[in-house]
Amino acid sequence: MSRKAAGIAVAIGLAVLSGPATAKADDPIEFFAGRTESIGTVKIAMKKAFRSRAIGKGEIKADGSLDLVQRVEDEGEQPRERRWRMRRVAPGRYTGTMSDARGPVSVEEVGGRYRFRFRMDGNVAVEQWLTPMPDGRSARSVVVIRKYGVRVGTSDAVIRKLD
Secondary structure: OOHHHHHHHHHOOOOOOOOOOOOOOOOOHHHHOEEEEEEEEEEEOOOOOEEEEEEEEEEEOOOOOEEEEEEEEEOOOOOEEEEEEEEEEEOOEEEEEEOOOOOOEEEEEEOOEEEEEEEEOOOEEEEEEEEEOOOOOEEEEEEEEEEOOEEEEEEEEEEEEOO
């Protein structure tokens, strides 16, 4: 798996749950709004771990959907941009697109946490769990990356609200 693919997995949704403390727990789309920063470490099988940082800017549109643009900065790589469009489809369920994903991104609330699932090129499957922190302005992100069903990478990051 390339460093780009691994970095994509790390920064996925890293801005999601770090919104203002006033955002409703039952409406996580609101957590995407505004500016966020994530900093984490990616570990890919048989490769040196590397740092990843993503700066996000999210906006809720008139139809309630979210547009999110992230500047992704993986150690040793040129910065790149990632784009998301997410919307609520049912209580606790969301769907959308992401520029680096192959097919849809699905999100579901499970016990106060948010599970993201999507696929990438090369038969890569990504599962990410975002856990809001008690301060209401940060979250923890844990990602597992699988290729052909075999675990090939992980990441651990902290997200924080910038405004």
